[in-house]
Amino acid sequence: MANTIDLEVERELIESGTPAATAASSVQPPAPADASDSQIERMLSDAITHIDGLMLVSVTDADREVLFREALSMFHEPLFEETLVNNCYDAFDDTKKLHIGSSKVMTLIYGAMQVVQFRVGPFYGTVVCDAVSNMGLVHNLVGRVRSCLEIISEMSKTSK
Known part of the structure; x- marks a missing residue:
């Protein structure tokens, strides 16, 4: 099921071209009616439902505006x-300044949580x-989300 959703998301992002590319290039969230938007939201919602212990998935842009967010109803910690x-x-930014390479994914332990x-x-x-939580499933989800974001990122580069 997850692979089917990923393929649908990828196909819709590629085929829709203009709306997603325009939204990504102007650094604003895609319109809620955008089919690819609902596919990504559905993928995140399914992950929250099916991965035990998953509490929050949030994707933001360079201006820290939330593009996608799914969370358990019990996870209501806005300041955190x-x-x-x-x-x-x-x-x-710090890893870039230290010249230790460009990190793409970081896994942290914070109290009783994994981030x-x-x-x-x-x-x-x-x-x-x-x-x-099963971190294998979590990293699989991260890989799927990153794949979708890579497509949006590439589309925004080609539209400029």
Whole structure:
């Protein structure tokens, strides 16, 4: 099922070209009626439902505007979430400044939570799960989200 959704998302992103590319290039979220948008949201919603312990998946742009967000209803920690997103930007900037290569995915342990943060072009993502979550499934989800964001990022580059 997940692979089918991924293929549908990829196909729709490639075929839709103009709306997604325009939205990505102007660094604003795609219109809610965009079919690819609903496919990505459905993929994230399915992940929240099917991956035990997954609490939050958030994707933001370079201006820290939320593009996609799915969370359990019990995960209502706006200040904590804002801190995580800010730390994600800072961590990727710091690794760049240290000249240790360009990180694409970082996995962190924070108290009783596991946090995976990633970057694709101008997009940043944060995934929060509990300490006993299956990180193989979480990293698989991160890979699928990154694939979708790579397509959007490439489309925004070609439209400029």
